[in-house]
Amino acid sequence: MTTTTPEEENGVKRRDFLYIAAGGLGAVGTAAAIWPFISQMNPSADVLALSTTEADLSGIEVGSELTVVWQGKPIFVRHRTEQDIASAEDVDLATLPDPQPDSERVIKPEWLVMIGICTHLGCVPLKGQGDYGGWFCPCHGSHYDTSGRIRKGPAPANLVIPPYEFLDDNNIKIG
Amino acid sequence: MSFEPKNPAIKWVEDRLPLPGMLHHALYEYPTPKNLSYWWTFGSLAGFMLVVQIVTGIVLAMHYTPHVDHAFNSVEHIMRDVNYGWLIRYMHANGASMFFIVVYLHIFRGLYYGSYKAPRELLWWLGLVIFLLMMATAFMGYVLPWGQMSFWGATVITNLFSAIPLVGDSIVTWLWGGFAVDNPTLNRFFSLHYLLPFVIAGVVILHIWSLHTSGSNNPTGVEIKDKQDSIPFHPYYTVKDLFGLAIFLIFFSAFLFYAPNYLGHPDNYIPANPLVTPAHIVPEWYFLPFYAILRAVPDKLGGVLLMFGAILVLFALPWLDKSRIRSARFRPIYKQLFWIFVADCILLTYIGGKPAEGAYLIWGRIATVYYFVHLLILLPLVGLFEKPKPLPASISEDVLSKKKPAKEEAANA
Numbered sequence: 001m002t003t004t005t006p007e008e009e010n011g012v013k014r015r016d017f018l019y020i021a022a023g024g025l026g027a028v029g030t031a032a033a034i035w036p037f038i039s040q041m042n043p044s045a046d047v048l049a050l051s052t053t054e055a056d057l058s059g060i061e062v063g064s065e066l067t068v069v070w071q072g073k074p075i076f077v078r079h080r081t082e083q084d085i086a087s088a089e090d091v092d093l094a095t096l097p098d099p100q101p102d103s104e105r106v107i108k109p110e111w112l113v114m115i116g117i118c119t120h121l122g123c124v125p126l127k128g129q130g131d132y133g134g135w136f137c138p139c140h141g142s143h144y145d146t147s148g149r150i151r152k153g154p155a156p157a158n159l160v161i162p163p164y165e166f167l168d169d170n171n172i173k174i175g
Numbered sequence: 176m177s178f179e180p181k182n183p184a185i186k187w188v189e190d191r192l193p194l195p196g197m198l199h200h201a202l203y204e205y206p207t208p209k210n211l212s213y214w215w216t217f218g219s220l221a222g223f224m225l226v227v228q229i230v231t232g233i234v235l236a237m238h239y240t241p242h243v244d245h246a247f248n249s250v251e252h253i254m255r256d257v258n259y260g261w262l263i264r265y266m267h268a269n270g271a272s273m274f275f276i277v278v279y280l281h282i283f284r285g286l287y288y289g290s291y292k293a294p295r296e297l298l299w300w301l302g303l304v305i306f307l308l309m310m311a312t313a314f315m316g317y318v319l320p321w322g323q324m325s326f327w328g329a330t331v332i333t334n335l336f337s338a339i340p341l342v343g344d345s346i347v348t349w350l351w352g353g354f355a356v357d358n359p360t361l362n363r364f365f366s367l368h369y370l371l372p373f374v375i376a377g378v379v380i381l382h383i384w385s386l387h388t389s390g391s392n393n394p395t396g397v398e399i400k401d402k403q404d405s406i407p408f409h410p411y412y413t414v415k416d417l418f419g420l421a422i423f424l425i426f427f428s429a430f431l432f433y434a435p436n437y438l439g440h441p442d443n444y445i446p447a448n449p450l451v452t453p454a455h456i457v458p459e460w461y462f463l464p465f466y467a468i469l470r471a472v473p474d475k476l477g478g479v480l481l482m483f484g485a486i487l488v489l490f491a492l493p494w495l496d497k498s499r500i501r502s503a504r505f506r507p508i509y510k511q512l513f514w515i516f517v518a519d520c521i522l523l524t525y526i527g528g529k530p531a532e533g534a535y536l537i538w539g540r541i542a543t544v545y546y547f548v549h550l551l552i553l554l555p556l557v558g559l560f561e562k563p564k565p566l567p568a569s570i571s572e573d574v575l576s577k578k579k580p581a582k583e584e585a586a587n588a
Contacts, residue, residue, distance in 0.1 A: 036258070036263060037230065040234055040238075040259050040263060044252070044256040044257045045255065045256040047256075
């Protein structure tokens with residue numbers, strides 16, 4: 001070969017530039033092509049459209065509970081008794097694994113609305129069981145109190161309160 | 176053949192499972208004829224398309240429902256609701272056509288350069304097996320959206336088997352899992368449509384294994400004789416194939432983004448109706464030549480036999496072609512016959528898409544007869560009587576002779 005590759009003063013060859021330019025473009029193109037294949041596993045538009053649930057509270061008597069479905073998850077809507085509320089408020093927060101006053105967990109004290117999924121590994125706790133008069137998760141033995149706070153067992157956190165609002169006295173919108 | 180990995184981890188694996196060495200041999204040092212043209216790029220493009228079809232297909236299966244009540248709607252769900260679902264489905268639908276385009280070019284390349292001749296007969300057979308598997312896979316895939324064309328395509332193609340004497344009807348009932356194309360048919364087609372691409376991938380490995388045993392054919396048809404004739408696969412053909420891929424992707428993208436339904440049929444956007452057949456049903460374009468042969472015969476069993484025969488006869492090609500010269504470059508008569516054969520196949524494709532009546536029927540019959548005359552009569556005879564041009568002594572000599580100035584070339588001639 002009689003032709004030679006011209007070399008710049010600092011040792012950078014034209015070929016180096018071509019390698020980096022071609023490789024860089026190839027990498028960007030490949031990444032752009034891969035993205036749709038990752039994105040397609042996220043919730044589709046019809047799933048996202050089901051992001052709120054409304055619940056009618058009028059039929060829930062004091063001391064009973066309704067389970068509604070929001071985004072495929074069970075939501076416990078508990079109509080608490082005076083006794084439930086009193087025992088939830090009368091707790092030394094320092095003794096709780098995940099300290100949170102009951103007032104932060106409710107909008108109206110008689111209505112406790114929370115996601116009925118154990119914060120340990122995702123089972124649904126049973127109502128009216130456990131050592132604290134609230135919920136008990138049968139999978140691995142987590143005890144929740146009448147405010148849905150973790151008291152004993154492996155779960156790291158209190159049952160989660162979903163975003164919700166009162167539309168009127170008897171109706172709530174979750175999500 | 177000596178592969179001495181420098182990386183100790185790779186060496187550790189190589190000593191226990193010589194996979195790195197196999198890959199190194201196949202993709203790096205594989206001695207490739209140094210004169211391969213871009214006609215040799217379609218094999219790697221076909222491999223690329225198989226990967227595209229498998230990847231997009233696995234994604235579609237995550238969102239698709241194989242049930243007669245939900246299949247059509249689940250495809251629309253993919254098109255409208257799933258993130259980039261429209262892109263992935265169009266990739267898969269157009270990808271099938273792209274796969275057939277590159278495979279047809281790959282096959283015609285083999286015909287022109289005599290790539291099916293000894294010692295590559297088995298390589299050719301494996302390619303034909305891949306082609307048959309592709310046709311079965313594409314047909315069953317087209318049924319899955321459960322539109323009108325899906326349903327009636329499934330009905331017509333499965334009914335081909337009813338032409339078999341005595342047991343035909345029982346076979347069709349067995350294929351359907353019922354007394355008409357229905358949910359059991361859809362379910363088994365989905366299952367097999369998912370399975371067959373992996374079978375294809377397996378046969379592709381055998382195809383490449385066989386290729387690397389015999390070595391690649393080349394435009395001269397003269398085998399590699401010494402080191403001068405070959406260059407390592409990497410970087411020469413990896414780069415050449417990547418460039419070919421880039422050009423091909425532009426072609427693919429043009430369909431994908433600007434004419435995604437051009438190769439499809441509008442009727443398949445009408446949900447399947449077992450009570451009404453569309454007025455004009457035709458298969459996808461890649462089946463049209465065989466469909467034309469089917470319709471050319473005014474007899475049910477005869478048409479079916481001839482259609483399958485059109486593919487099966489290709490298995491006998493290594494023995495039908497009597498010429499010992501591979502490349503059509505050195506076969507002046509065969510070269511012309513080859514292009515007539517290509518034109519005949521294009522004519523069959525055109526006829527297959529037209530209604531089976533009048534002049535179309537007559538031309539369909541002429542083209543069908545010529546298809547078999549070419550393969551069964553002309554090919555053996557030409558091999559016996561044709562006087563080939565002188566072959567170059569080696570690939571290297573052929574390549575270098577083109578570099579000489581025109582004056583010297585003329586003096587040598």
